[in-house]
Amino acid sequence: MALNPFFLQGSSSEQFLMQDLINEQLKIYGIDVYYLPRKILNLDDVLREAKTSKFNDSFLIEAYLDNYEGYTPGSDIMSKFGLRLKNEINLIISKERFEDFIGPFISGLNQGLVDETLTGFETLLAKRPSEGDLIFFPLGERLFEIKRVEFEKPFYQLGKNYVFELQCELYEYENEVIDTSIDVVDKTVEDEGYITTLNLSPSSYTNAEATASIGDGIVSRIILNDDGYAYTSEPTVTISAPTSGVTATAVAITTSVGSVNSLESIVITNAGSGYTATNPPTINISGGGGVGAAATAVVSDSGVRLLTMNEQGSGYYLTPSVTIDGPVGLGETATARTILNDGKVTLQIVNAGFGYTEAPSVNISAASTVSAAGTFLYNETVTGSLSGTTAVVRSYEVLRGPGISTINPPRTLRVAINSGQFSAGETITGSESSAVYILKSYDNNSYEESYDENEEFEIEADSILDFTEKNPFGEY
Secondary structure, three states: OOOOOOOOOOOHHHHHHHHHHHHHHHHHHOEEEEEEOOEEEEEOOOOOOEEEEEEOOOEEEEEEEOOOOOOOOOOEEEEOOEEEEOOEEEEEEEHHHHHHHOHHHHOOOOHHHOOHHHHHHHHHHOOOOOOOOEEEEOOOOEEEEEEEEEOOOOOOEOOEOOEEEEEEEEOOOOOOEEOOOOHHHHHHHOOOEEEEEEEEEOOOOEOOEEEEEEEOOEEEEEEEEEEEEOOOOOOEEEEOOOOOOOOOEEEEEEEEEOOEEEEEEEEEEEOOOOOEOOEOOOEEEEOOOOEEEEEEEEEEOOEEEEEEEEEOOEOOOOOOOEEEOOOOOOOEOOEEEEEEEOOEEEEEEEEOOEOOOOOOEEEEOOOOOOOOEOOOOOOOEEEEOOOOOEEEEEEEEEOOOOOOOOOOOOEEEEEEOOOOOOOOOOEEEEOOOOOEEEEEEEEEEEEOOOOEOHHHHHHHHHHHOOOOOOOOOOOO
16 A cells, blocks of 8 residues: 655655754764774785775764763773773764765775776765774774764664764774874874884084004914803903013903803903913903803914004994004904994904004094984884885974083984884985984884783793793703
């Protein structure tokens, strides 16, 4: 039997009235939220998944919060990594308001990244909110990700639907770029993801300089006969004194290979004088928690006895190279190694050489001459000159305070979405700001989970199994 012809059952005027009433109710009882559409920068051609996304647009729209009893029960989960929050909310927005004020701006937003067979699908999505888009909820200053869009509830009242119900879950950051130019929105992800803190150097620097002294009867080098094992720190190296002259000094360098801590080498700090090749000095290695190391001294004449630092330099954040001029005529060229500490250089003799009739020149490579300048911008890409690593700027801070230089204060740059590992001593350049600074050091800090307790677990585990004294599972 047909419908009663005297009742309209959903005329256009009735539907318009219903939509206007709903819009007015949302304006009265709702709250303003920001709708952030997802822009796909890199799409997986096989799985059709977004590998890289960006959120740089925002639209203000009123929404009714349907969670009258708070977050969905059971959304806080205790996992092996600590407390994990899976808070969920339901938001109701006007279908008409979305189609008129948001849909036209995001229609075909990602069509350039999909093939022709998906063009119609993308156009359809522009007529309603998309799963994967974000909602900024101002009351808790949190971002929520749209997991499901219900567009048929209530079910065709007067023959039409008037609202979208957005089922949202607390957003878990996955290295997307968020740059809406709205501070309260952008700062919600400033500490999320894998953050690298870059300590930048000011522009001041000085080059290191050293001179060499030669002598006879010196300890030209020390041969490590046995590297020993179980050394937890550098042992003390003692060289016996000559009958007459200056006692040589040296230090041990430790290394760890296959969980075995042994000696890597013994380098000379003062080659001494007055030793004879027929009666070389004895080398005593003690302390450091290990045993078994043994070494032999080689004595020669006319070698480099001492390297004196006239200027330790400053602004060295990449270990410089050092060369010593060879002797005139027959002989062996002396070699040395550099030690870098807080941008300053010291030298140690590896081989004192022989055949020198006059003190040779010592050549230390110069510190970086890059002049620091500029201010890094939020979300711009920075590049390391040596490593080629790129990253996105999260924050840039010039350190101020008591005891800090006001002329060239240190600077801290926090970056995310790293393409690789940075290298100390390289220059960091901003793509948009053209800011250039020298990388003094860096520190990797993971903020991928705000409530993780991995470090706490590791500390507690160390108190149960302590490998520093003896491995309970056996020694190598």
